[in-house]
Amino acid sequence: MSTNREFFYRKLHSLLGVIPLGAFLVVHFMINYQAVNGPEAYNQAAGFMEKLPFLLVLEFVMIYIPILFHGIYGLYIAFQAKHNTSTYSYFRNWMFRLQRWTGVITIIFVAWHVWDTRIAKALGAEVNYDMVANIVANPIALTLYIISIIAASFHLANGLWSFAVTWGITVSPRSQVIATYVTMGIFLAMSFVGVRAILAFV
Amino acid sequence: MSEKTITLEIKRQTEQGGKSQFETFKIPYRENMNVISALMEIRRNPVDANGNETTAVSWEASCLEEVCGACSMVINGKPRQACSALIDQLEQPIRLEPMNTFPVVRDLVVDRRRMFDSLKRVKAWIPIDGTYDLGPGPRMPEPKRQWAYELSKCMTCGVCLQACPNVNSKSEFIGPAALSQVRLFNAHPTGEMHKAERLETIMDGDGGLTNCGNSQNCVQACPKGIPLTTSIAALNRDTTLQAFKNFFGSDQV
Numbered sequence: 001m002s003t004n005r006e007f008f009y010r011k012l013h014s015l016l017g018v019i020p021l022g023a024f025l026v027v028h029f030m031i032n033y034q035a036v037n038g039p040e041a042y043n044q045a046a047g048f049m050e051k052l053p054f055l056l057v058l059e060f061v062m063i064y065i066p067i068l069f070h071g072i073y074g075l076y077i078a079f080q081a082k083h084n085t086s087t088y089s090y091f092r093n094w095m096f097r098l099q100r101w102t103g104v105i106t107i108i109f110v111a112w113h114v115w116d117t118r119i120a121k122a123l124g125a126e127v128n129y130d131m132v133a134n135i136v137a138n139p140i141a142l143t144l145y146i147i148s149i150i151a152a153s154f155h156l157a158n159g160l161w162s163f164a165v166t167w168g169i170t171v172s173p174r175s176q177v178i179a180t181y182v183t184m185g186i187f188l189a190m191s192f193v194g195v196r197a198i199l200a201f202v
Numbered sequence: 203m204s205e206k207t208i209t210l211e212i213k214r215q216t217e218q219g220g221k222s223q224f225e226t227f228k229i230p231y232r233e234n235m236n237v238i239s240a241l242m243e244i245r246r247n248p249v250d251a252n253g254n255e256t257t258a259v260s261w262e263a264s265c266l267e268e269v270c271g272a273c274s275m276v277i278n279g280k281p282r283q284a285c286s287a288l289i290d291q292l293e294q295p296i297r298l299e300p301m302n303t304f305p306v307v308r309d310l311v312v313d314r315r316r317m318f319d320s321l322k323r324v325k326a327w328i329p330i331d332g333t334y335d336l337g338p339g340p341r342m343p344e345p346k347r348q349w350a351y352e353l354s355k356c357m358t359c360g361v362c363l364q365a366c367p368n369v370n371s372k373s374e375f376i377g378p379a380a381l382s383q384v385r386l387f388n389a390h391p392t393g394e395m396h397k398a399e400r401l402e403t404i405m406d407g408d409g410g411l412t413n414c415g416n417s418q419n420c421v422q423a424c425p426k427g428i429p430l431t432t433s434i435a436a437l438n439r440d441t442t443l444q445a446f447k448n449f450f451g452s453d454q455v
Contacts, residue, residue: 162416168442
């Protein structure tokens with residue numbers, strides 16, 4: 001057996017992006033979307049999540065540790081690439097580049113987002129509708145939120161496409177093309193849900 | 203008759219790791235020239251566009267029919283074979299550069315040794331030697347032979363490595379060419395006997411199969427139309443199964 005773990009780390013990186021992080025992002029966006037029904041509905045939904053038993057364990061196992069591994073190892077992967085879309089301006093090469101860009105945008109945003117909400121909560125602030133509304137009252141913050149929501153949606157959707165290739169699910173070119181349509185549909189749907197939700201806080 | 207000329211801009215470099223610079227050449231036009239015959243014309247009369255004497259440009263070529271891969275270079279920005287690059291179909295000035303993913307030996311000559319080392323690493327052959335007569339191997343069905351023939355067209359030219367954003371000085375990625383050969387030799391009825399060994403080679407060490415980032419430039423760039431990305435995805439499936447077999451155990455070696 002080999003002592004080198006690169007194969008394992010890469011596969012783990014791919015898996016964590018979908019389970020649990022992809023699943024988490026979908027749930028997170030759905031809770032946010034409750035804000036469309038008003039502050040009451042949002043506070044109730046967020047409150048339900050806050051009251052889950054073993055919350056801290058769940059947060060660490062399902063969110064913080066996977067994000068740290070996926071994010072840090074992902075940065076290492078992203079900065080290994082030497083982009084060449086100017087010479088090879090093919091669709092997939094652009095997706096390759098965007099996957100890395102959106103990943104970097106998302107990890108920077110997540111660091112700020114965790115600081116602003118979770119660390120703030122640990123220091124005594126209450127997580128509710130008003131907290132988010134206060135953040136996005138600043139137009140610069142709102143713009144950064146919208147950019148990051150779209151980036152994260154793209155990163156997840158296109159990541160599902162490469163997940164299917166990485167695990168050998170979509171092998172034929174035809175299946176990969178259909179997977180492109182499906183995942184771009186997911187990108188549009190996630191972007192809509194995410195952006196509409198954040199605009200409900202304005 | 204007017205004096206038609208061909209203008210070439212060639213990236214020159216005298217030694218490995220040395221400085222490089224472009225030199226412009228103007229050579230008389232003849233019908234049906236390719237980049238090789240243009241380079242031969244410069245070799246016959248090594249004078250640059252300003253009339254200064256210079257050294258002949260170094261390049262490599264062998265088969266002159268796009269099956270050996272030796273004359274691969276970057277022509278007008280894209281890596282391809284110089285022998286099948288026809289002057290009449292190229293925009294001028296024609297820009298020739300070495301494939302800089304590889305160590306540049308001199309001018310347009312590059313050292314593709316890493317590709318041949320990769321083929322050795324993955325055992326891209328059918329082992330038929332034994333201490334006794336192994337007899338005839340199992341037969342290959344004709345449709346499968348035709349399918350495998352497409353993969354066997356690889357000439358180790360290096361164009362796919364040049365096009366790949368993940369093959370560079372920061373990464374050890376083995377590249378698409380050798381990976382596709384793993385698929386080819388694992389598909390052969392005799393080669394299949396070493397399937398697990400080849401798969402484990404590309405799962406082991408830095409720069410294996412998982413370094414592929416799916417930019418899919420390779421399949422677009424391949425001059426032989428080899429389905430490189432299909433090979434990579436098929437190997438992803440095979441190595442995934444192999445990893446499960448290795449971890450959970452299997453009687454199928």
